[in-house]
Amino acid sequence: MPRRNPSTRPRRAPQRAKHVLHGIGGEQGSSFRCLTCRLDISTAAPGTAHRNHCPNCLASRHVDGRVPGDRAQQCRGAMAALCLSVRQDGEWMLVHQCVECNTLKVNRIAGDDNVLVLLRLALRPLADPRLRSRALLAL
Amino acid sequence: MPQSHNSISKTDTFSCIQCGLTVMTYGPDGDRRNHCPSCLHSRHLFDQVEGGPSDCGMRMAPISIAVLRSGDWMIIHRCAQCLELTSNPVSRDDNQLLLMRMAVRPLAQPPFPLEAFGDL
Numbered sequence: 336m337p338r339r340n341p342s343t344r345p346r347r348a349p350q351r352a353k354h355v356l357h358g359i360g361g362e363q364g365s366s367f368r369c370l371t372c373r374l375d376i377s378t379a380a381p382g383t384a385h386r387n388h389c390p391n392c393l394a395s396r397h398v399d400g401r402v403p404g405d406r407a408q409q410c411r412g413a414m415a416a417l418c419l420s421v422r423q424d425g426e427w428m429l430v431h432q433c434v435e436c437n438t439l440k441v442n443r444i445a446g447d448d449n450v451l452v453l454l455r456l457a458l459r460p461l462a463d464p465r466l467r468s469r470a471l472l473a474l
Numbered sequence: 475m476p477q478s479h480n481s482i483s484k485t486d487t488f489s490c491i492q493c494g495l496t497v498m499t500y501g502p503d504g505d506r507r508n509h510c511p512s513c514l515h516s517r518h519l520f521d522q523v524e525g526g527p528s529d530c531g532m533r534m535a536p537i538s539i540a541v542l543r544s545g546d547w548m549i550i551h552r553c554a555q556c557l558e559l560t561s562n563p564v565s566r567d568d569n570q571l572l573l574m575r576m577a578v579r580p581l582a583q584p585p586f587p588l589e590a591f592g593d594l
Contacts, residue, residue, distance in 0.1 A: 469570050
């Protein structure tokens with residue numbers, strides 16, 4: 336169900352060309368396995384050219400350094416979904432935190448991401464028992 | 475100018491890079507502040523990728539709220555220039571209106587209809 340008129344959205348720069356190889360030993364692969372839930376995932380994703388997290392558990396892997404896709408990071412630890420952020424145009428972004436070295440990364444959500452897990456993340460700040468006092472202080 | 479922790483007295487202040495407010499360096503709980511309590515903006519002084527001080531020094535905007543297992547809130551900041559991310563704990567005197575606004579922001583513009591969740 337389209338909620339926003341795409342013609343009124345500001346034009347963004349096109350996504351970077353993809354040179355990343357997923358197979359063993361740097362070979363061209365069409366799938367990878369999630370570090371957390373061991374699900375086999377195809378690299379083709381609806382809505383994005385760069386699948387970088389598991390659509391089932393939203394976990395990712397710490398492989399990139401400063402530039403997305405540079406594979407400069409030696410950590411290779413699992414990255415757990417931490418929270419959700421919203422862009423100016425209303426698109427949800429996932430913030431991942433590395434389990435090993437606590438590095439933070441922002442990724443776009445994909446079209447086939449688990450909606451229940453996404454909504455749980457979005458509602459996590461609101462499930463705080465101290466929220467009532469916060470809301471009263473905000474008034 | 476890098477300063478050691480001990481060289482800052484309890485009454486030191488800094489001015490916010492975004493709104494210009496003069497802020498006490500130490501918060502009400504005695505911990506050191508890293509963002510303005512009024513507009514929640516911070517400044518990029520620490521390099522998260524390689525560690526050590528960063529020479530960027532640009533404004534860092536708050537982008538979202540993360541909740542720890544203990545229930546404490548963290549503010550995720552992103553540098554306006556080099557897009558690096560940091561997470562900082564919320565202070566007691568932070569602007570609660572801005573915090574709440576960031577917390578409910580994803581639900582204001584959901585990318586999928588939320589009506590289906592009423593049946594669950």
